[in-house]
Amino acid sequence: MSILPRIIKPAIFGALVLTSLPGWAEPELELTSVINTAIENDPWLRQSARMQDALMEESYADGALPDPRVTIGAANLPTDTFDTGQEGMTQATIGFSQRIPRGDSRHLASEKKTRLADVQPFRRENRREQVTERVTHLWLELWRSQESIRLIEDKRGLFEQLSDVAEAGYTSATMGSRQQDIIRASLELTRLEDRLAALNTQLASNRESLGEWIGAEAAQLPVTGQIPPELSTGLPDRWRETNIDGLIRHPSIRATDQLIDAQAIDVDLARQAYKPEWSVFAQYGYRDRAPNGQDRADLFSVGIGFDLPIFTGNRQDRKLRSSTARLEAARSERILKMRDLQARARAAMARMEQLDDRIRLYRQTLLPQMEEQASAALTAYDNDDGDFAEAVRARIDELNAQVELTQILAERAKSLASFRYLTANSSEDPSLKLPNHQD
Missing domain, CATH: 1.20.1600.10 (Outer membrane efflux proteins (OEP))
Known part of the structure; x- marks a missing residue:
């Protein structure tokens, strides 16, 4: 038996099936999906x-x-010799301060x-x-x-x-x-x-x-x-x-x-x-020995600070009115x-x-x-x-x-x-x- 009818018959059947199905619709833009x-x-x-x-x-x-502030310095150095042991008030200092907003x-x-x-x-x-x-x-x-x-x-x-x-x-x-x-x-x-x-x-x-x-x-x-x-x-x-x-x-x-x-x-x-803005600070001062070898006590300082908003006419009052x-x-x-x-x-x-x-x-x-x-x-x-x-x-x-x-x-x-x-x-x-x- 020839192979050609075996190929043609299924092809014809497939064509009939495809033509009987509804055509493929072209995609459309629906408003909701857009x-x-x-x-x-x-x-x-x-x-x-x-x-x-x-x-x-x-x-x-x-x-x-706000971030705290640390200061390191030298205080009361004698300007004639810059010898840290010459004067009793000379000291190496380290300080800490913290600002507290208004x-x-x-x-x-x-x-x-x-x-x-x-x-x-x-x-x-x-x-x-x-x-x-x-x-x-x-x-x-x-x-x-x-x-x-x-x-x-x-x-x-x-x-x-x-x-x-x-x-x-x-x-x-x-x-x-x-x-x-x-x-x-x-x-x-x-x-x-x-x-x-x-x-x-x-x-x-x-x-x-x-x-x-x-x-x-x-x-x-x-x-x-x-x-x-x-x-x-x-x-x-x-x-x-x-x-x-x-x-x-x-x-x-x-x-x-x-x-x-x-x-x-x-x-x-x-x-x-x-309202005033506050700040607190603390400072430690190290003192060297005296020229005669005597120990000197280290110093510690602590305190608070604040500003005085008393002249408000040209700054606070105007900013309040502006806001x-x-x-x-x-x-x-x-x-x-x-x-x-x-x-x-x-x-x-x-x-x-x-x-x-x-x-x-x-x-x-x-x-x-x-x-x-x-x-x-x-x-x-x-x-x-x-x-x-x-x-x-x-x-x-x-x-x-x-x-x-x-x-x-x-x-x-x-x-x-x-x-x-x-x-x-x-x-x-x-x-x-x-x-x-x-x-």
Whole structure:
């Protein structure tokens, strides 16, 4: 028996099995995975963690006593002979001193660094929310460009058919086609090519921007064909009026609160300057024997020292007023940040309401009317009862409306992503939560 059938039969069977299986789907960029990758690869988060570690180490260091000071010297040497045994007061000395900072300044300095370290977790949380917003906007721009290209490429076949119909009618002279109809059809195809070129340019630019966060190679993959449900859902009625109490839990506000606490410690540190700084010292002096061989007693000294902060007008008072002013400035900055978040959240809410109205108008009225108009114009032209230019114009208007709806959907999703950032941690409503990502 020939070996050829033994090879061909299994090959045919394998081909039939493979063709019966669903085709391998091309990998796509899902928004959640893009966000997770961007956050995981963000070097700013690692920098913040290192900064927190550095501040905690400084906190321990600032809470410790200053290093003691040791002095070694010779005292009361006679300048005529420099003989250590000539005078009874000549001695070799070794001393020890320890400075004790003012009041509670060590504890307060340590506490300040701890508060500054506590700022970093909130800054990282805010950064993750910012990255989520930024990457979501870039993903939506990719989706908008990709979906617009898909719509135009789907319609290009129709315009090619119209061009063929016009050319066939002109050639056969049975449909009343004119040369200008052929030119018009060719012109619209050229315009479509130009729009595709412009959209592909935008698509390439958006891919490069997204590549900064997830890598250039990954950014070349297409995005999923639909906007994720969490970016297309509506908002509860209770969010129609964004309140300040909800925004207090925003990570940027909580970071500001920690900075205010650190500024308050600066005020307490300035008050410590009114207290004296103490020091203790001890000194041992060795004396050589007298010229006659008599032993001399060694000497030991001990004492304390402190400064007198009595002239406070140009130093302590001014530093206290300066620290108090900085504290009030930080509190004012917090109020301004709260107002900014609230205003931007309400602006995003207003944009979403207007875009929702436009989306309903397009889906319920405008697109059905344009599709009906385009079909009627094409039918009239086929029945030699309409103008070719009108049929083409109706199809172009329908395509433009579909592309415009794509842009509106992307803008609405971007507004919701911004609203989510502005109201981060302000609600436990699942519809307002961001896609899951790892801290």
